[in-house]
Structure formats: structure tokens, C-alpha cells
Amino acid sequence: MPIRLEDYQEVAGPGVIEELRALAGRVAGRSMQHINSTPVGGGVAEILTRLVPLLRELGVEATWDVIKGDQAFFGVTKAFHNALHGKPEQVTAEMYDIFRANTETNLRDMNFTGDAIFVHDPQPAGLIARKQEIGRRWVWRCHIDVSAPQPDVWEFLRPAIEQYDAAIFSMPDFAQRMPVPQFRIAPSIDPLSDKNRTLESSYVTSVLEKYHIDPGRPVLTQISRFDRFKDPLGVIAAYELVKKRHRCQLVLAGGGAPDDPEGGEVLREVQQAAEDDPDIHVLLLPPFSDLEINALVRGSTVVIQKSIREGFSLTVSEALWKKKAVVGGAAGGIKLQVIDGMTGFLVHSVEGAATRITQLLGDRRLRERMGENGYQHVRQNFLVTRHVRDYVLTMLALEHPGESMIYLS
């Protein structure tokens, strides 16, 4: 049975759905087109999968299109991604040409149907070139940490971004000095999706056993793409320190995404680092493994997200929603989700991660308290219903440019 808006009433809290209906009534019949670079894999695609149907149920004509790109293009955009996150990348003139050529192809093939067009991340950012011809309201939705971008890549993108009517960043640290209104909208999780919904404990146990994980011993888990910014090798190093005191196991699980060609290389490095320890489980999960990911997190004792650079990392909210204390790298949006000492611990090093994991493994009540706090924190701030509201508000803000108090009769 399809999930309906009403189904969120219980999990999101009283009044949330009524407020959404009241606000959406003010933009009913308008169309909102989302454009990104991948239909599956990664947080953006996951969010849009639920957000678009919910907007439609509210009367907003929401649609979702995906740009085309070959391996060369996604190689370039991965380099852009790294460079915008502040990791030095050699970006050549040829790479910029590949980006421009791919943008031209998509400009030719894409139908721009929205009254408001939300373009996600740098890959499709060049589509703004069509604005001059067709008008509409254009929003650049940036999901990555651009607080300290590599200057040449940012300057390449900036002229395009400055043509948008608004830009959205996940946290204030990512905002830029530019003549475009900017809004802060955090990403969100869908509490009713296969990745987050409640599961039978027997299923959780069966998934652990399927992957030869012992449910009787502590399980540390990091769910993420195999990406150097997620520091999987640092997680293994922290686990090795913890293992001196606790007979624990480590699960490093993630999938690939078509727009991330670097993943295979990182996976090989991780497998190599883990090969001598049967208690380290490196799992490359195929698409549509959401139920198993859900079970792996629910079956974990402590969840880790030891990122060095991070856009947001929805895996943190997903773990908090399951009442798991999270040890997270003090990077990007993790700092919004892990309230240090309340919903988990923020760490800056392998040693810090190991210390906090050890502390949590030795204190069940602390884990439970943080887990309960984390659940409440996500409920109030990081559910998809809040995200839907913020996108509706963005549409309304675009219709009232320059106004700070907007009266909706």
C-alpha cells in the first residue's frame, strides 16, 4: 500500500500535517521540478524519492528529472565534488570542457517544465543557461560542504550560481558572499521508508547472521559510500584500538552510486586493510538493500560516522532515529545531528573515536539516553515532513522577493 501523508501524523507529531496542508494550499497548482544527477544512490536521490510524491499529494505539481552523463563527465564532477569539499584536485581545461559539453547536451535534451526549478548540486548547475530564454524561478540546491572550496572550481561555477534566484545550503557554514538570496535547509530522512521503518527483531538477527555477524557480541557500524572523506580506514584504526578492550565486531557497509567512479578504488583499499581480521565485515551492498541496511543499524551497538569532510551525512540521522548513539567526525552537517554529549559524541581523531566508542560500549544507560535524545532530535529537525515544508516556504519566498515578513491570507 502506498505511503500517504496522513501516515506521517503519528511519527512527525501533532499539527505537522495540518501546517503542511495550510502552507501548501498557498502554492497549490504550481509546479516544482527537481533536477539532479542520479536516480539512485546517495542522499539526494533518497530524499527526492519520497519528497516528490508528498509534494504531489499536497497539490504541488512536483516532478523529478535526471541529467545524462557518461563516465568521463562523472569523473570530472567527482573531482569538482572533492575540490568543493576542499580536497586539492588538479582540474584541467579539458575537464572544464567535458563539463561544458555535457551541460550543452542536457540543455538540448531536458524539458524544463517547472514554475520553480530546483537544481541539485554542481553536476546540473549549468542548466541555468536556459533561464534567459524561458524565465521561471531557479533554485540551486547545494548538498555539499562548500565552506572552503578550491578557488578555481568555485570561480568556474560561481557565474552560473549567481544567475539563480536563490541558493539553498544545508548549514550556515556553507553560505557564500554572493548577490543571491540564500536559505538554510537541512536534508531529511523518511521515517517510513524501508531504511528507517521499525523492523521485527527476528529479521534484524537474521540479517546479522546472513553476514556472519555475531548478534551476541558488540557491533560497531559505519554505513556510507566507500569514499575517502568518510575515512573508512580511520574507522578501522579506531576499531583496532577499541578491540584491545572489547571483543567487538566492525561493519563497514555501503553501496555505490553511478556518479561516484572513485568508490571501487576506496573499497579495494578498505578490503585490503580488513583482510586479516574476520571480525571486520566489509559489505558492498547492491541497490535496494535498504531493509538490510536498516537491520544492520538496528543490530548495532554503536554507530560511527567518522567523516573528515561532510555535506550532511543522513546516515547519522538514520542511526539516531533508531535510537543509536553516534560517534561522528566533527565535520559539516554531522555537527548539527550529533549534539556532543547529548545524542552522541563528536570526535576529531582516530584516538578520539576509539575513546568515545569504548566509553559507550561500557555504559548501556548512556547509550540508551543518547539514543532517546537522538530520536527526539531527528523527529523535531530532520524528518521529510520538515523538508517538504521548507521547500514550500522557498517557493513562497521566491514569490515575495526581498520581504522578511510575508502575510499569507
Place this chain on the structure above:
Amino acid sequence: MTPDQPKPFVFFTETRLVALTGRKASNIEELLQHLGQVSGSCIFYHTHYLYLTHHFEKPRFYNEFANWVSRALQEERLAERLAGIDLLEMTSIRDLREAIGRVIQKHLESDRKTLRTCPAGDEFHFCEARSFIMPTGLVAAGVPEFFDLLGNVTNDCLHFHFFEARLRLERPTNDFSQWLRDLGQTKLAAKIDRLNPYAMTLDELKREIVKLGRK
């Protein structure tokens, strides 16, 4: 169109979208410089937003400038002085901006040698809110009904009529007291005026107002 003061009382609510200015400060001088240039909405946001958000522990200060100065710059004396600005004495955002500026200026003049720069990544980011105001559908025809309905309004509704109305919309007092005064309930209005909304949570404020109304 703005919601004026009708009789009966129409309860409005407010929802916000946080806007980013791209401005950031890493020391007190930069903080002061930006404070002189940001919008009134920005000043209001950083002195009032924490009253609306849930906290696992009460924030040290509700004034975000004070929190940042304490946490990131470890300038405790200045943090306390910023937090000590009496928001009830302010009748406009302009007053508030000037009061904050005076406190920082005084600190800079007296204590320059302790000027610190925050660690990288811990800068103060200036935000502001786009506020969307809607009628709640709740309308009180008279005083008893007003207090009955007030018990059921959201914190956003309370925040709009009590905080936004006075400072951001520069009305002479909060909307509740004004409406009661218009109805001739001057004593009751004065009692509500005497409440210090900055010394309690919004839930506590609501309970106090309802208690006064039912006496």
C-alpha cells in the same frame, strides 16, 4: 496586507525559513562590523531564535552573540554583558542593535589586549528569518474565550503575538495586552505587560498568561 488589531482577537501563527547572509565573524571586531550592516531581522533572529527551539539542556544564554563570544572566543565578561542586555527595555530592533553595539564597543575600548580569534570552523554565521504569517483559524470573540483558546495555541503563535509584534513590528506592546486594553481591561493588560517572557520558556509564559486571565 497586515493583520491589524480586530475585535474579536484573531490568532496568527508564524513559520520561518532561515535565510543566510554569507557574513561571518571570527573575532569581536568583525562581529561589531557586521552588526552595523546586517538587517533588523538578523538581529532579532540571533536574540530570539533560541527561545523557539527545543533544548536538551537550557542554553547558557538565549542570546546567540553571547553564546558564541563565550564558547568560541572565551570572552566570558563580554558574553555576560551581552546576555545581560534587557530585551524588555528595547522598543525596536534599532534600540537593540545599538545596545549590542555599545556593549561590544565598550569591551573593545577597555580590553583590547584579550582580543581573540575563534578556531577555524567556529565562526559566527549571520542568519535571518523569512517569516510567514498565517491565521490559525482561532478567533476569540470575548475575554473568557480568548483565554480558553490561548491555552491551545502553539508556541509559534505565542511567539508571534508576544515577541515579533513588539520588537519586529514595533507595536507598543504585545498583541494580547493591546487587545485587552482596547477592550477596557487595562489592569489585566498591565499584569501581562509585567511578565518577563525572556525569563521563562514559551510553555511557561503561556501558562502564566492563562493563569492571569482566569484569576
